[in-house]
Amino acid sequence: MKSKMVGLFALVMIALMAAGVAYSLWTDSVAINVTATTGDVEFRILNFGVCSQSGALVINWSPGPGGEHESIDVTISNTYPGCWAYFCLEVKNTGTIPVKLYRMRITYQGGNYGWMQYYYFAIPEGNQWCQIGPPVHFKNNLTWWSDWKYYGVDLLVPNPSRGAGEVWVLGGYFELSSDAPQVENNAITVKLELEVIQAVP
Amino acid sequence: MVVMSVSYALWSDNVYINATATTGDVEVKVTYAWLKSPFPPNPVTVTWTDDAATFAVGGYIYPGFTLHTGTDIKNVGSLPARIEAILYSFQPPIIEGCFNITNEFAFSPDGSTWTVTTLPVTLQPGQYLRVQQLIKFNCQELNNQAQGLSITITATIKAVQAIP
Numbered sequence: 001m002k003s004k005m006v007g008l009f010a011l012v013m014i015a016l017m018a019a020g021v022a023y024s025l026w027t028d029s030v031a032i033n034v035t036a037t038t039g040d041v042e043f044r045i046l047n048f049g050v051c052s053q054s055g056a057l058v059i060n061w062s063p064g065p066g067g068e069h070e071s072i073d074v075t076i077s078n079t080y081p082g083c084w085a086y087f088c089l090e091v092k093n094t095g096t097i098p099v100k101l102y103r104m105r106i107t108y109q110g111g112n113y114g115w116m117q118y119y120y121f122a123i124p125e126g127n128q129w130c131q132i133g134p135p136v137h138f139k140n141n142l143t144w145w146s147d148w149k150y151y152g153v154d155l156l157v158p159n160p161s162r163g164a165g166e167v168w169v170l171g172g173y174f175e176l177s178s179d180a181p182q183v184e185n186n187a188i189t190v191k192l193e194l195e196v197i198q199a200v201p
Numbered sequence: 202m203v204v205m206s207v208s209y210a211l212w213s214d215n216v217y218i219n220a221t222a223t224t225g226d227v228e229v230k231v232t233y234a235w236l237k238s239p240f241p242p243n244p245v246t247v248t249w250t251d252d253a254a255t256f257a258v259g260g261y262i263y264p265g266f267t268l269h270t271g272t273d274i275k276n277v278g279s280l281p282a283r284i285e286a287i288l289y290s291f292q293p294p295i296i297e298g299c300f301n302i303t304n305e306f307a308f309s310p311d312g313s314t315w316t317v318t319t320l321p322v323t324l325q326p327g328q329y330l331r332v333q334q335l336i337k338f339n340c341q342e343l344n345n346q347a348q349g350l351s352i353t354i355t356a357t358i359k360a361v362q363a364i365p
Contacts, residue, residue, distance in 0.1 A: 026227040029254040039261030040349040096261045105264040201265045
């Protein structure tokens, strides 16, 4: 009797295998989780101020489009060939990771476009508000991109990283060449724009 | 009585064949998790339970951030278990392309001596698999969209009975 049952069981199994019947496999699993928060690169230009200037220049500024404060509009009027000015920007790292300045761009917005190519822009030494030295960086060296109507430069000057929440001062300088042709209505408005980049790792 | 078809009981008896067995058990568990060097500048909290190891990165990560993890897994079941691959999932899903992950595996018969191996691997009861992940955050495709997100990467290691 027992041998008959074993034979029957074997027969059933062979029939199931021949028919290709699937059977489930037991499983178990473990997990490795990594949780994190990605950083945020943001900054704001908090303040702009003229430190010293030649003659009777009039310089005004306002936040950029949308008040986003990553750029400001600067209008200069009463300009004349040979005029110059030093100015300071106060910049704050409003993001969550360290950043450093990467690029500065000065884009024509309105006014006497014919004089744009006669401007020189530079970055003086110094990192205290209006305690800045001679315009040693980039003078006569910022590239004028006429197709896009801006001066641009990668800021490879001594440029330490700034931690989240840190505020720092960046000096600036501009000069209008004495070779600029005579024109009237010489006011000009430019957008002064900074770009920062993560300073880690 | 024959004409009235009166019924009567038939005597009978039965014998039984009893089959007893214990089902096997496919079960793996995490036995240890740790952070490998080079250590990131961020604080990282490492915890584990039987079912999961968790590496909670503090502070904020950024493109170029690298994390190197180690996790030991043991076959604590009664059946051989086969591990074929690691499946990854990402939350939020848009960050999937932001990570470059490479894995190294090591096998140990007893948790003391290790030899480098590759998947798939079959663990007999009591044997170990070590999983070391090198995770690099590099979010070129998303550019700035990946900023300010709370993210979770889950690596699922599935063990399947290795018999028959």
